[in-house]
Amino acid sequence: MSDTQSTLLAPVCMEGEILENRQVTPVTWIMKIHAPDAAPRMRAGQFVNLATSVDIVPLLRRPMSIHRVVQHMGVATGFCVLYDVIGPGTRNLHAMKKGQRIGFIGPLGNSITVPDGATRAVLIAGGVGVGPIKFVAEALLAMGMRHITVAYGSRDSDHCVPVKEVAPDGCRVLVCTDDGSVGRKGFVTEFVTDEITRGRLTPNDYVFTCGPVAMFRAVRDLLLPHGIPAEAATEEYMGCGFGVCFGCPLRQRQPDGSVEYKLCCVDGCLFPLDTLVFEGDPA
Ligand SMILES: Cc1cc2nc3c(=O)[nH]c(=O)nc-3n(C[C@H](O)[C@H](O)[C@H](O)COP(=O)(O)OP(=O)(O)OC[C@H]3O[C@@H](n4cnc5c(N)ncnc54)[C@H](O)[C@@H]3O)c2cc1C
Ligand code: FES
Incomplete structure (x- = not known):
């Protein structure tokens, strides 16, 4: 698909x-x-x-x-x-x-690419990274996918978007906040760990994630050892939005191991999570 x-x-x-x-x-x-x-x-x-x-x-x-x-x-x-x-x-x-x-x-920008044969999806959102989740979930439902889990974490109750705005009916939505004021107390990555441990997240599943770089890094570190790929919706500062101002560079690891600059707006904003090179990662 x-x-x-x-x-x-x-x-x-x-x-x-x-x-x-x-x-x-x-x-x-x-x-x-x-x-x-x-x-x-x-x-x-x-x-x-x-x-x-x-x-x-x-x-x-x-x-x-x-x-x-x-x-x-x-x-x-x-x-x-x-x-x-x-x-x-x-x-x-x-x-x-x-x-x-x-x-x-x-x-x-580009749009989601769901591997053929994927029947399950886990969508991971941190903070205002919840923005694209509902549309992605609706697209997956329209493709016939029936097992969609949304793991959503926010700072506190003041920042926690109500579940009905996060995902369409038919999705399983797991909510946490840093202070425990809504849902489970903790980070969204704890849901990811649970899903992997319970066998509900495998390399055959589709994973989409959007949120801060710290969350990307944590999600990547959890998924990589299990060989689970993910698509990350990146949010670099932007000017034009269509490849003219060169204001939105990010670094991406190439198949030969080298690192190249890409533009978030036209080369993304979706990238395979394991190819992104974040500040502080080995060059
Ligand atoms: C592809 C893409 C999709 C986005 N989708 C959403 C969305 O669905 N909902 C949403 O609320 N925001 C989204 N953003 C971020 C949004 O564009 C910024 O929050 C917005 O531009 C802030 O504008 P401002 O003038 O209110 O604040 P500014 O004065 O521009 O910024 C206020 C503060 O936010 C920080 N900031 C601004 N932009 C970003 C950014 N891109 N990444 C990290 N920190 C930033 C600044 O450092 C500053 O501290 C997205 C960004 C991108 C690139
Ligand atoms: S925002 Fe202008 S090149 Fe990406």
């Missing part, structure tokens, strides 16, 4: 109408945008680069994973992004109202 890659399509600058901008935690919002021209081209794992102001500042658009594609009578008519309010761009986003128009470029 594999989803289509669409990196070869030229980026398109578009406008949509905000249908909804609602708060789901004290710091997290979900914006629904009517965009019938763009939505049918959106694939799980892709992102959009959103204009957060009509003013010159913030100059740069802000990249956001596609959280869901909105369907109306079986036709894709729009999309949602889920975002934490952390700085000027996302502050502007959360102040936007229903009926306003918003500029965006997208869909951008």
